[in-house]
Amino acid sequence: xxxxxxxxxxxxxxxxxxxxxxxxxxxxxxxxxxxxxxxxxxxxxxxxxxxxxxxxxxxxxxxxxxxxxxxxxxxxxxxxxxxxxxxxxxxxxxxxxxxxxxxxxxxxxxxxxxxxxxxxxxxxxxxxxxxxxxxxxxxxxxxxxxxxxxxxxxxxxxxxxxxxxxxxxxxxxxxxxxxxxxxxxxxxxxxxxxxxxxxxxxxxxxxxxxxxxxxxxxxxxxxxxxxxxxxxxxxxxxxxxxxxxxxxxxxxxxxxxxxxxxxxxxxxxx
Amino acid sequence: xxxxxxxxxxxxxxxxxxxxxxxxxxxxxxxxxxxxxxxxxxxxxxxxxxxxxxxxxxxxxxxxxxxxxxxxxxxxxxxxxxxxxxxxxxxxxxxxxxxxxxxxxxxxxxxxxxxxxxxxxxxxxxxxxxxxxxxxxxxxxxxxxxxxxxxxxxxxxxxxxxxxxxxxxxxxxxxxxxxxxxxxxxxxxxxxxxxxxxxxxxxxxxxxxxxxxxxxxxxxxxxxxxxxxxxxxxxxxxxxxxxxxxxxxxxxxxxxxxxxxxxxxxxxxxxxxxxxxxxxxxxxxxxxxxxxxxxxxxxxxxxxxxxxxxxxxxxxxxxxxxxxxxxxxx
Numbered sequence: 001x002x003x004x005x006x007x008x009x010x011x012x013x014x015x016x017x018x019x020x021x022x023x024x025x026x027x028x029x030x031x032x033x034x035x036x037x038x039x040x041x042x043x044x045x046x047x048x049x050x051x052x053x054x055x056x057x058x059x060x061x062x063x064x065x066x067x068x069x070x071x072x073x074x075x076x077x078x079x080x081x082x083x084x085x086x087x088x089x090x091x092x093x094x095x096x097x098x099x100x101x102x103x104x105x106x107x108x109x110x111x112x113x114x115x116x117x118x119x120x121x122x123x124x125x126x127x128x129x130x131x132x133x134x135x136x137x138x139x140x141x142x143x144x145x146x147x148x149x150x151x152x153x154x155x156x157x158x159x160x161x162x163x164x165x166x167x168x169x170x171x172x173x174x175x176x177x178x179x180x181x182x183x184x185x186x187x188x189x190x191x192x193x194x195x196x197x198x199x200x201x202x203x204x205x206x207x208x209x210x211x212x213x214x215x216x217x218x219x220x221x222x223x224x225x226x227x228x229x230x231x232x233x234x235x236x237x238x239x240x241x242x243x244x245x246x247x248x249x250x251x252x253x254x255x256x257x258x259x260x261x262x263x264x265x266x267x268x269x270x
Numbered sequence: 271x272x273x274x275x276x277x278x279x280x281x282x283x284x285x286x287x288x289x290x291x292x293x294x295x296x297x298x299x300x301x302x303x304x305x306x307x308x309x310x311x312x313x314x315x316x317x318x319x320x321x322x323x324x325x326x327x328x329x330x331x332x333x334x335x336x337x338x339x340x341x342x343x344x345x346x347x348x349x350x351x352x353x354x355x356x357x358x359x360x361x362x363x364x365x366x367x368x369x370x371x372x373x374x375x376x377x378x379x380x381x382x383x384x385x386x387x388x389x390x391x392x393x394x395x396x397x398x399x400x401x402x403x404x405x406x407x408x409x410x411x412x413x414x415x416x417x418x419x420x421x422x423x424x425x426x427x428x429x430x431x432x433x434x435x436x437x438x439x440x441x442x443x444x445x446x447x448x449x450x451x452x453x454x455x456x457x458x459x460x461x462x463x464x465x466x467x468x469x470x471x472x473x474x475x476x477x478x479x480x481x482x483x484x485x486x487x488x489x490x491x492x493x494x495x496x497x498x499x500x501x502x503x504x505x506x507x508x509x510x511x512x513x514x515x516x517x518x519x520x521x522x523x524x525x526x527x528x529x530x531x532x533x534x535x536x537x538x539x540x541x542x543x544x545x546x547x548x549x550x551x552x553x554x555x556x557x558x559x560x561x562x563x564x565x566x567x568x569x570x571x572x573x574x575x576x577x578x579x580x581x582x583x584x585x586x587x588x589x590x591x592x593x594x595x596x597x598x599x600x
Contacts, residue, residue, distance in 0.1 A: 021491060
């Protein structure tokens with residue numbers, strides 16, 4: 001009987017005290033949600049000391065860019081970035097880590113924002129990288145592909161006037177991206193992949209090819225201002241057998257296409 | 271009130287002797303290690319994939335993943351609304367440099383309660399609550415109880431108070447067990463870590479104007495306070511069902527079915543507006559602390575609390591009226 005009484009005392013007391021605590025918490029939470037007060041000065045936390053020194057026994061890849069970085073069209077999900085990582089793992093005997101910040105559909109202006117935004121973690125990640133891989137520009141030039149499907153046989157007309165108009169500004173932003181990334185990390189090997197022509201078979205006059213040639217040439221020129229940026233061409237990879245290396249959306253590479261791109265990058269890195 | 275105290279004491283002892291509370295503790299003690307292990311695996315996986323445990327990198331990666339889902343045509347617009355709010359919240363955490371998910375025992379307890387308050391803990395309350403009256407019928411002891419010189423409403427009130435005591439005990443046990451068990455793996459620190467709260471959702475937009483940091487211990491008390499209210503409402507409704515239905519199995523079945531229906535409804539409720547008057551879809555008031563979208567756009571904390579309170583009051587009125595007038599036959 002005494003043990004029962006003790007049990008009741010303990011249970012009753014614990015229940016009473018915790019109920020009081022919960023009622024207090026409830027009242028406090030309701031007040032806090034309904035009448036929130038903005039943080040006073042000094043409430044915002046100072047940046048915690050993060051160790052920026054790289055661990056020597058690993059290789060860090062950071063990939064930024066558009067859907068090619070994300071790997072859209074590769075059914076294995078790797079993309080050229082994943083394949084580069086795998087390739088490096090095979091040849092190096094240290095762990096290779098990949099931070100892939102590729103976002104589908106972005107253009108130079110958005111990427112410029114990403115690499116210069118001090119609030120996001122992307123600039124910090126770029127600082128910690130040993131290898132930086134960049135793809136950008138495809139959506140700036142071929143933006144009409146979103147609305148006008150060139151794969152549609154009834155409307156094969158491609159309008160390159162827009163491309164011609166957009167190009168100078170996009171090139172300027174590409175230069176700014178190169179400068180920002182090279183400044184963030186002067187030690188890393190930075191690789192930029194040139195553009196290919198996904199609609200070559202709808203462009204018998206090769207109007208787009210000339211424009212892409214200008215873009216890629218400008219990319220070389222911009223990259224050469226920074227000693228650690230390499231431009232890897234991809235135009236020729238998709239010139240002869242376009243459909244064999246393109247995904248069914250007729251815009252992104254397929255797994256094979258990405259594999260060829262990755263081989264190029266690996267050769268450039270080694 | 272003098273005669274209430276021994277009645278509550280009697281009910282509490284009955285409850286403890288029936289071992290049902292022990293079963294609840296056992297369920298917690300088995301399930302929490304499972305969740306801890308799962309969480310540990312997630313952390314290990316991240317480390318293997320990214321080669322770092324820096325929360326800023328994984329948070330940024332999460333933002334990028336969400337951004338990609340926002341760009342996809344295959345993601346429905348309702349889900350995109352949630353994702354947009356979530357992206358904003360994560361970006362804000364990066365900006366303020368406050369880890370939204372620092373791995374430690376306190377954070378685990380916090381997360382566990384947040385996820386458990388919608389279904390898991392209410393289920394445990396229902397297990398305890400739905401037989402509190404009906405079992406007296408099935409064992410025949412209701413006659414012994416009601417032939418005492420105590421008015422019927424006092425008997426039922428003592429049962430209600432006992433149930434509320436056990437609500438507190440279950441929440442306390444959930445908190446303590448999850449802290450102790452997860453602490454084994456993630457460490458016992460983290461009481462003073464800052465947590466961001468005060469997000470406001472206006473339409474589809476997340477406002478961070480009033481966001482402020484509170485220490486995690488205070489956040490935990492706030493969270494458990496909100497969870498306690500939801501659970502108390504479930505307890506009141508369990509009591510009602512227990513009065514209305516004589517079979518313990520049936521009353522438990524009704525409560526479980528209702529609660530589970532709530533989680534299913536939550537997914538569809540954005541299309542069926544009037545479902546917001548069900549208590550089951552309003553249990554997760556904790557979300558108002560974390561700045562997540564409520565299941566029904568436009569629902570506020572006041573609304574959810576009012577709905578819950580209304581259900582509890584109605585449930586209690588029905589329970590007391592029916593219990594007063596009930597014929598006890600066997």
